[in-house]
Amino acid sequence: MEFQQVVDRRRMIRNYAERPVDPGAIARALRNATRAPSAGFSQGWAFVLLDEPDDVGGYWEATTDPEQLAAPDAWLAGMMRAPVVVLPCSSKDAYLDRYAEPDKGVTNRDEGRWRVPYWHMDTAMAALLILQTVVDEGLGALFFGIPTERIDAVRRSFAIPDTHDPIGAITIGHLTDDAGLRGSPAHRRRVPLDELVHRGGWTQ
Numbered sequence: 001m002e003f004q005q006v007v008d009r010r011r012m013i014r015n016y017a018e019r020p021v022d023p024g025a026i027a028r029a030l031r032n033a034t035r036a037p038s039a040g041f042s043q044g045w046a047f048v049l050l051d052e053p054d055d056v057g058g059y060w061e062a063t064t065d066p067e068q069l070a071a072p073d074a075w076l077a078g079m080m081r082a083p084v085v086v087l088p089c090s091s092k093d094a095y096l097d098r099y100a101e102p103d104k105g106v107t108n109r110d111e112g113r114w115r116v117p118y119w120h121m122d123t124a125m126a127a128l129l130i131l132q133t134v135v136d137e138g139l140g141a142l143f144f145g146i147p148t149e150r151i152d153a154v155r156r157s158f159a160i161p162d163t164h165d166p167i168g169a170i171t172i173g174h175l176t177d178d179a180g181l182r183g184s185p186a187h188r189r190r191v192p193l194d195e196l197v198h199r200g201g202w203t204q
């Protein structure tokens with residue numbers, strides 16, 4: 001697929017066909033994720049891959065009330081059909097350690113100097129590469145948030161160490177004729193470029 005097609009076709013998919021995906025496509029998406037840029041080449045990311053039905057089920061159990069699981073709404077029903085869930089995790093420690101190395105010359109691990117948490121930013125860039133690769137593979141995906149009050153349960157379920165922070169989750173699966181709920185683009189416009197680009201400075 002042409003790169004421009006990948007960009008134009010990517011949209012979040014909230015409904016999946018109930019069939020497995022080619023493990024090779026998932027492997028490629030994860031490999032591409034590691035081609036993301038990272039500050040100081042810190043590569044402070046890791047990916048929990050859930051591609052067995054029990055593990056995927058475990059994700060939904062960890063993040064959903066039992067009553068909701070028993071009677072899922074349209075969003076949850078469509079999402080639970082995805083055969084793969086990836087949890088991109090960021091590692092702040094990787095950046096604090098990396099920037100304390102001689103070529104960076106920071107002498108302490110003070111977090112205060114990080115105006116922008118590059119560990120989340122770089123992991124998000126890796127997540128976008130997963131989303132784009134999925135489109136190129138003819139599949140669909142959704143990046144979505146893990147409810148804050150469920151993070152501990154997710155950590156416990158998949159033994160995620162304290163050094164790593166799951167920044168969200170990505171479902172991956174086959175498309176159906178009905179891509180499911182359109183989400184916010186159904187009622188919000190895409191902001192036109194001329195409202196976003198400030199050529200030569202922010203003059204108006």
Ligand SMILES: Cc1cc2nc3c(=O)[nH]c(=O)nc-3n(C[C@H](O)[C@H](O)[C@H](O)COP(=O)(O)O)c2cc1C
Binds near residue numbers: 011012143168183
């Ligand atoms: C950081 C982030 C968090 C998101 N969280 C959710 C979510 O919890 N549930 C959901 O259905 N969509 C979620 N989305 C998807 C957005 O709603 C979607 O990207 C946006 O509406 C634009 O639509 P598009 O990606 O299909 O172009 C999230 C997207 C991002 C980037």
